[in-house]
Amino acid sequence: MLQIKDLHVSIDGKEILKGINLEVKAGEVHAIMGPNGSGKSTLAAALAGRDIFEITNGSVSFLSENLLEMSPEDRARKGLFLGFQYPVEIPGVSIVNFMKTAINEHRKFKGLDPISASDFLKLMREKKDLVGLTSSLTNRSVNEGFSGGEKKKNEIFQMAMLQPTLAILDETDSGLDIDALRIVAQGVNKLRRNDNATIVITHYQRLLEHIVPDFVHVLYKGKIVKSSGRELALELEEKGYDWIKEDNE
Amino acid sequence: MEESQDNLLNEVTGGVYKYGFITDIDTEIIPKGLNEDVVRLISAKKNEPEFMLEFRLKAYRHWQTMKMPEWAHLTIPEINYQDIIFYAAPKQKAGPLSLDEVDPELLRTFDKLGIPLEEQKLLSGVAVDAVMDSISVKTTFRETLAEQGIIFCSMSEAIREYPELIKKYLGTVVPYTDNYFASLNSAVFSDGSFCYIPKGVRCPMELSTYFRINAANTGQFERTLLVADDDSYVSYLEGCTAPMRDENQLHAAVVEILALENAEVKYSTVQNWYPGDKNGKGGIYNFVTKRGICKGDNSKISWTQVETGSAITWKYPSCILRGNNTTGEFYSVAVTNNYQQADTGTKMIHIGKNSRSTIISKGISAGHGQNSFRSLVKVLKSAGNVRNFTQCDSMLMGDKCGAHTFPYIEVENQSAVIEHEATTSKIGEDQIFYCNQRGIDTENAVGLIINGYAREVLNKLPMEFAVEAQKLLQISLEGSVG
Ligand SMILES: Nc1ncnc2c1ncn2[C@@H]1O[C@H](COP(=O)(O)OP(=O)(O)O)[C@@H](O)[C@H]1O
Numbered sequence: 001m002l003q004i005k006d007l008h009v010s011i012d013g014k015e016i017l018k019g020i021n022l023e024v025k026a027g028e029v030h031a032i033m034g035p036n037g038s039g040k041s042t043l044a045a046a047l048a049g050r051d052i053f054e055i056t057n058g059s060v061s062f063l064s065e066n067l068l069e070m071s072p073e074d075r076a077r078k079g080l081f082l083g084f085q086y087p088v089e090i091p092g093v094s095i096v097n098f099m100k101t102a103i104n105e106h107r108k109f110k111g112l113d114p115i116s117a118s119d120f121l122k123l124m125r126e127k128k129d130l131v132g133l134t135s136s137l138t139n140r141s142v143n144e145g146f147s148g149g150e151k152k153k154n155e156i157f158q159m160a161m162l163q164p165t166l167a168i169l170d171e172t173d174s175g176l177d178i179d180a181l182r183i184v185a186q187g188v189n190k191l192r193r194n195d196n197a198t199i200v201i202t203h204y205q206r207l208l209e210h211i212v213p214d215f216v217h218v219l220y221k222g223k224i225v226k227s228s229g230r231e232l233a234l235e236l237e238e239k240g241y242d243w244i245k246e247d248n249e
Numbered sequence: 250m251e252e253s254q255d256n257l258l259n260e261v262t263g264g265v266y267k268y269g270f271i272t273d274i275d276t277e278i279i280p281k282g283l284n285e286d287v288v289r290l291i292s293a294k295k296n297e298p299e300f301m302l303e304f305r306l307k308a309y310r311h312w313q314t315m316k317m318p319e320w321a322h323l324t325i326p327e328i329n330y331q332d333i334i335f336y337a338a339p340k341q342k343a344g345p346l347s348l349d350e351v352d353p354e355l356l357r358t359f360d361k362l363g364i365p366l367e368e369q370k371l372l373s374g375v376a377v378d379a380v381m382d383s384i385s386v387k388t389t390f391r392e393t394l395a396e397q398g399i400i401f402c403s404m405s406e407a408i409r410e411y412p413e414l415i416k417k418y419l420g421t422v423v424p425y426t427d428n429y430f431a432s433l434n435s436a437v438f439s440d441g442s443f444c445y446i447p448k449g450v451r452c453p454m455e456l457s458t459y460f461r462i463n464a465a466n467t468g469q470f471e472r473t474l475l476v477a478d479d480d481s482y483v484s485y486l487e488g489c490t491a492p493m494r495d496e497n498q499l500h501a502a503v504v505e506i507l508a509l510e511n512a513e514v515k516y517s518t519v520q521n522w523y524p525g526d527k528n529g530k531g532g533i534y535n536f537v538t539k540r541g542i543c544k545g546d547n548s549k550i551s552w553t554q555v556e557t558g559s560a561i562t563w564k565y566p567s568c569i570l571r572g573n574n575t576t577g578e579f580y581s582v583a584v585t586n587n588y589q590q591a592d593t594g595t596k597m598i599h600i601g602k603n604s605r606s607t608i609i610s611k612g613i614s615a616g617h618g619q620n621s622f623r624s625l626v627k628v629l630k631s632a633g634n635v636r637n638f639t640q641c642d643s644m645l646m647g648d649k650c651g652a653h654t655f656p657y658i659e660v661e662n663q664s665a666v667i668e669h670e671a672t673t674s675k676i677g678e679d680q681i682f683y684c685n686q687r688g689i690d691t692e693n694a695v696g697l698i699i700n701g702y703a704r705e706v707l708n709k710l711p712m713e714f715a716v717e718a719q720k721l722l723q724i725s726l727e728g729s730v731g
């Protein structure tokens with residue numbers, strides 16, 4: 001589904017990602033871990049098409065197409081979803097309106113008519129329950145005045161609404177208390193199917209107790225320095241990142 | 250709102266001014282320039298009674314003693330009044346006309362503008378007075394409204410048919426000495442709408458006037474007078490467009506509103522005059538005086554404006570809160586893109602006790618646009634327990650545009666509670682990217698964000714026009730990001 005080959009990414013002329021290789025197949029869950037500043041968010045944003053990140057080398061294919069040539073909105077419409085680490089506020093735009101617009105853009109891309117009002121409401125209700133969002137929240141403006149946890153739930157809610165093929169969740173666990181973490185993780189698990197895939201970016205292993213990954217990769221100084229099964233996460237939890245750092249100095 | 254926003258986003262928009270066409274129609278024009286004879290000629294063309302000519306001449310003489318105001322934060326090129334045509338009228342019989350007496354070319358023009366004049370085709374519940382250049386082409390639903398005693402007709406007809414009402418009210422809210430452009434208008438105004446809602450009547454439909462400039466080198470000077478008698482209600486809407494031309498054209502209008510005891514008037518404007526091209530060539534100079542008086546106790550006047558057009562806008566819809574317990578409101582969205590300039594805002598003059606006013610202004614500047622908000626909240630000694638709330642927000646898109654605010658407060662009665670809030674924000678790359686990541690392209694993202702920002706004001710518009718206004722906002726900002 002996703003093949004990243006020798007990806008190099010710079011910002012303001014400074015190289016952040018220095019040759020990333022990663023393959024994600026349908027049905028898999030990958031975790032990307034690593035100390036702060038190693039380039040995890042950069043990888044997520046570059047895949048989603050944020051233009052401040054310059055791709056200086058390498059290739060990315062998504063569903064057998066060249067991802068790097070697509071506009072950010074086309075990447076989204078093709079099924080790539082990014083759960084933001086810091087979701088922005090859009091004052092005056094209700095979540096209902098925002099989601100309806102997004103869904104209809106996705107549908108238009110697939111050659112479908114706009115969703116009917118009743119189907120939309122049904123979908124909303126179903127997905128709201130999945131992540132435990134209340135109606136009072138979905139009637140509010142996108143992320144405006146939301147707590148950290150509400151913002152993250154809202155990201156998972158949007159993911160559920162859009163049913164992506166590949167979801168990249170950037171530090172979805174940061175700032176969540178244990179209950180919120182569980183709800184978010186449950187949401188992700190319920191959306192798992194054998195024809196979609198998830199990349200979970202996290203600093204801590206605690207999220208991975210709830211979302212069990214098939215593979216764990218450690219990103220350090222712009223490179224994947226270790227890849228293994230889920231046991232790697234536990235090892236990191238136990239030993240911290242220092243041994244990774246030492247091994248790679 | 251949600252449905253309508255949807256429609257908006259589904260619309261494929263070209264980013265060009267859609268109303269820039271010219272109607273090829275036989276037009277009667279008088280020679281360029283301004284002098285007393287021209288004033289007399291305009292009055293004669295309209296078969297006006299003597300008192301109107303007197304009013305015009307007094308105004309003209311006064312105007313000659315005045316100077317163009319320079320206090321606004323605007324750069325206005327010198328206007329040569331001898332180079333303007335002050336009267337241009339599509340040739341047709343004097344009104345009121347039945348539909349088959351109206352030139353089909355004119356009907357087609359208004360059709361194209363989305364204002365069909367056949368009553369059965371019109372949005373149900375909206376009566377229209379269609380004004381092209383210097384004259385009213387057709388007023389719809391007159392008979393229906395007349396059944397309830399409502400008068401809705403062109404100003405020219407009102408002057409001939411209801412001289413007593415005109416004598417009683419015209420120039421009482423905006424006197425002919427008021428300001429440079431109001432004096433000019435009082436001397437040369439050609440048409441506009443007149444509306445009278447009798448005591449105790451709730452006007453059953455939206456009334457609207459659609460102003461269209463067509464002829465080249467002409468100025469449009471319309472005059473609107475709205476009188477809401479005791480215990481009455483009316484919601485009124487004004488729209489305007491003009492062809493794309495390289496020369497600037499002057500539009501200097503006056504609107505007067507009187508709300509008597511317990512009366513309520515809602516006045517909404519969707520202003521979409523030709524704004525000029527990307528380089529600032531051409532466009533309308535929109536120098537307008539709008540003022541309402543809440544004359545009777547418990548009366549209310551509410552101004553809502555969406556200003557997207559014009560090269561230069563100079564406009565301050567205001568309320569004189571004369572009666573006790575009166576309410577004045579001003580809700581505004583003003584966009585300046587490319588080289589547009591706007592200096593707009595309001596005055597709330599509190600004279601009556603317990604009078605209340607609310608001012609909500611949302612400025613949006615893009616390109617090289619300059620957007621100024623100017624307000625005066627004045628509380629006279631007589632006015633106890635006044636409350637005012639003012640909020641003025643500015644949004645900047647890009648770094649070549651400007652936003653300025655000039656809020657003035659003068660309080661002579663210490664019981665007044667005046668609140669003022671102001672914010673300035675930028676449309677964020679991260680907001681746009683967030684939308685992109687959900688599959689929404691940049692043009693639509695900007696539309697969504699801007700409409701969200703302006704929502705408080707857009708919500709005040711009658712439903713049908715809210716849709717129109719949302720589209721306009723998006724179109725007028727197209728190409729300004731990315
Ligand atoms: N917008 C930006 N401008 C400049 N530098 C950035 C920007 N975003 C990230 N960086 C830099 O890139 C490096 C990697 O950051 P990031 O991808 O956020 O790492 P992580 O998500 O692993 O904590 C850091 O050195 C950070 O300072």
